[in-house]
Amino acid sequence: MSASVVKVGLLGVGTVGGGVLKTIRSQQQKLSDRLGRRVEVVKALVRNAEKQRSVPIENNLITTRFEEVLASDVDIVVEVMGGVEPTYGYVRALIEKGCHIVTANKELLAKHGTELVRLANRHGVQLAYEASVAGGIPILGVLRQFLRTNDIVSVSGILNGTTNYILTRMEQEKLPYAEVLKQAQELGYAEADPASDVEGWDALYKTYILAQLVFGESLPLHAAERQGIEKLHLGQIGLARELGYRIKLLAKASKAGGGLQLSVRPTLLPLDHPLAQVQDAYNAVQVSGNIVGDLLFMGKGAGELPTASAVVEDLAYLLTQRFTPQPVWQESEPAGNREAGEKRCFCYLESKALRGTPDQVTHFLDRAGVLVEKQRIQYDWASVLRIGMIASGFAEEHKKALHRDFGIRAEVFPVL
Amino acid sequence: MSASVVKVGLLGVGTVGGGVLKTIRSQQQKLSDRLGRRVEVVKALVRNAEKQRSVPIENNLITTRFEEVLASDVDIVVEVMGGVEPTYGYVRALIEKGCHIVTANKELLAKHGTELVRLANRHGVQLAYEASVAGGIPILGVLRQFLRTNDIVSVSGILNGTTNYILTRMEQEKLPYAEVLKQAQELGYAEADPASDVEGWDALYKTYILAQLVFGESLPLHAAERQGIEKLHLGQIGLARELGYRIKLLAKASKAGGGLQLSVRPTLLPLDHPLAQVQDAYNAVQVSGNIVGDLLFMGKGAGELPTASAVVEDLAYLLTQRFTPQPVWQESEPAGNREAGEKRCFCYLESKALRGTPDQVTHFLDRAGVLVEKQRIQYDWASVLRIGMIASGFAEEHKKALHRDFGIRAEVFPVL
Structure with missing residues (x-):
């Protein structure tokens, strides 16, 4: 050359x-x-x-x-x-x-x-x-720089612009998922086949790459937690909002006592959390270093020119560097079982034919040792009952019991 | 070595x-x-x-x-x-x-x-x-990287944590400036002599450095626009908030048709602007590049370890590089007069003994060609009249006339 x-x-x-x-x-x-x-x-x-x-x-x-x-x-x-x-x-x-x-x-x-x-x-x-990863945000370069002096504890963020756009529109215009997706496709924000975006694959690929860079290893894709936004509905978004949270498709790579964890999941963020403010097709990445503390980087995650900017910068940078081998990428199987039923979460309960009263549901959970911090109850015109609660100690067994004893379907989302 | x-x-x-x-x-x-x-x-x-x-x-x-x-x-x-x-x-x-x-x-x-x-x-x-600049946020390194492929149009941000902390507390707790400053001094967020922070000097020094890096030149400090927060009061913060804005001490370096501009001024940001979300002692920098678009970087701007992280990273980086001379720093005098009375601004009018009615004030401004987009009026118990307006075309002559004809003191702040 x-x-x-x-x-x-x-x-x-x-x-x-x-x-x-x-x-x-x-x-x-x-x-x-x-x-x-x-x-x-x-x-x-x-x-x-x-x-x-x-x-x-x-x-x-x-x-x-x-x-x-x-x-x-x-x-x-x-x-x-x-x-x-x-x-x-x-x-x-x-x-x-x-x-x-x-x-x-x-x-x-x-x-x-x-x-x-x-x-x-x-x-x-x-x-x-x-x-x-993250289009025009030079996140990999920044992480490489931080790794020189900091130990990085976790990297998390909103890594997929399409799903963030859909969630923003659903909340702001109170439109159901299918309709917003159709609009996003017409505007070119979503692909004709949206699976890779809405099922969380695209965000997971990026999380995988971040983990390789930051921790020198990653989990095989099948071992990561991955949940998309394709089943989210307005009932969940609305109740989360009433409780003071916004649902975002949060991607996270972290390494702590329990080993390396990778996840992409709809997650409740407090409204004043910096990542909750990232709307529309924007991406953002939050990095926690042991010396530098928390840093947030935000920008357009996709699009012709932001991504091209990163490509051309890589090209130019590479042409000014001498070759040095890069650290090899490795995959390791997850260390152990994830603990269940311990963490604070958002429980969304829904029933079209409730057997019992909301009070009886609350009492049941209380006796079962589920600690409910806040809750909101909604009945709509078709007499569907919806309960949203921020709770700790909710486990698989409670989900089964709610279904068996009350005719309630329960879903659980993480809370930041 | x-x-x-x-x-x-x-x-x-x-x-x-x-x-x-x-x-x-x-x-x-x-x-x-x-x-x-x-x-x-x-x-x-x-x-x-x-x-x-x-x-x-x-x-x-x-x-x-x-x-x-x-x-x-x-x-x-x-x-x-x-x-x-x-x-x-x-x-x-x-x-x-x-x-x-x-x-x-x-x-x-x-x-x-x-x-x-x-x-x-x-x-x-x-x-x-x-x-x-900006403590642990590696903004200079990131800017150097972007400059390789992008033309940077402007850099702006919240560069002083002390004043951002004071403004956040004033708005949230509705406490006057002097009281919040005292608390900030007790907590170690503000120095015993707070002048450098609250008068905008500290933010201006950082803006000066950003301009040298990004544009290869800067204005002499005396030629920059600098206004601190020491005269801001709750009346202004409250009316701005009612109009949908938050006041931040915004620092900006830009280069456009009119030449290089440096400013540090209390500025109204729409509540959903990413910089409006930057609260407490956090810093944030927004960079606009012609290819990459807008990017935002946010983190702790000061403090023992974030700043130490940047120092040690500089030290280590410098030891791995061969010496190459850096671009010289230059100062140029400002190109010409700033245009006045044209831009959209926040006008804060206050009177303890109004001669006339609020309607007459509005009519006067209308006849004088000031375009008022939105306004809010407040009378307090001591019958002080306060008017906050988002307006265009407000100039020095209107300020004088309001004082002469109505006994109104007017102050003007930029709006983003």
Whole structure:
């Protein structure tokens, strides 16, 4: 890479890929000044060569055949096509050929990062992935910096903009999940197939990556706690709000006595908690270090230019660094059973045909040793009873008993 | 600095100095692993050698004579004694001797940074100052990173924890300024002489440093707009709140058509603005980049350990870098007159003996071409009239006329 031009290959020219092209062009002077070389995209892999694109790109750069990218003389490849197949094979082949890789692909990293990091180290190439977590927020760089002097205890945050947008709209406009999702799809905030976002997968991939960076290990994805927002309804959001909380899809990686924990779950945050203020499609990450205390970073988590900013910064940074192998990624099985029925939680009880009275329910829980801190009761016109309570000591056995004795369905959410 | 020990001198063992000692000790293993050398404090300058300190420090390290520090074989000096005299002379002498400097001293940098940066470059030593702005928030490092790919349009934020604490308490407890200040002094949140904080100097020093970093130049301190919180009262805070705003001491550096602007002023922020949510002694910085968009960074802006974290990180970072001269600091006079009477602002009108009626005041402003968007009127038991309005086009001439014709005192604050 000593020539006067850095030759960049691009896998994928969708939203982020288009942003990368635009950014490389608009910031060319800044990049050349910094690197002492021009940065040029010399090959771009697309699925459909005929498609109209928002960013003009010369026909001779475009190809639909990965082999052409592999055979070209690119120094560095930006992977923004997403998905695992065929992407994984492409990235492996490029690393084996000696190309540096910049990727925004959290799914690929969460599923094959351990192999890719090892492969990159073996072939002496760099694998950079700032854009894979929290878009334009330079959270990985900041965490690397803190890790130098601090021990990091936990990282948590709102890592998926689509679900945060949906939850914000549901609460503000009192519209049901399905309707808000449809609107979000029409506005381009949600994909046609929203599963990866709304089921919490996307946030979990990012949490997995954060754990690798901060703790040097992660849990296999199947061992993490993952719950999406697709079953949340207005009854829960409304009662939580009456109790002084807002429901957010909270992602968390922490390491304490009980070992490493990864979770993505709808979680109640007190209204004055900084993360409760993060609305719409914004992302935020909260870091707790033993010296620095709590820090919060907030910004647009997705979108063409914020993500492109992170990709181009990775690209430029990588070109100014000498290769040093990065710490290997490891997976460990979870240490033990999670304790149950101890922590403070939000219990949502619902019944369409209550056997008994709300008072009898309260008395039952009291006798069973469940400590209720606050509660709100709602009856709607169809005589559905809803009770929301902030409680401690609620366990699986109480859930079963409520169903058996009172005809109540209970759901439990963590409270921060 | 090739020996197996890094010899550190410390100027000042107050709150931050104590935190630096603690952090170097508690994180020694991490530091040695990273640097390949032990970090040892070998000399510490104090004012009073007899004073009891919260951090134990060996007697033979302590000195009250700067000459002893200068004559010792320290490689690097951490300056956390504060103030300009005699600190400026000490730092100059150390740079001239070839010592690297890590400082948390915003006043020194805002008043003599241009000379110190030039001197450090000339003598081939590094001058690091992450800890001087926003305590533990690594804002300077993050800005340097963004500047590589983004053009930064503005940096603004809440940069002084003491005043933010006072404003939060005034609003929440409806207590007057003097009383809250007294409480803050008792709790150690405010100094015995609070002028530097409450008059906005401390925030202005930090804004000056941010401008040097982001725009490569700053205004001389006398040319910046600076207004403190010492004259704010509950009437203003209450009316702003009724209009949907919270008053914060907002610091801002921006560069647009009209040239570079620096300001520190009590400013109205809409309640749902992310900076309005920053309460108590927290700091926050908002950065607007042309590619990345808006980002917000929030954390404890002061305190023993957060600031020490930034100092020790600077120290360790500096020891792993080869010397490269840093961009020189420059000061330029402001480009031209600020436009007046155009922008949207909060007008606070008060009268103890109104000549006329509130309606006549409103009609006067309307005829004078002041566009009032929203207003709230309050009469208190002592028949003081207070009007708060969000308005555009309010100018100095209207202020004079209100006083002359109605016996009204008017004050104007910017609105974000």
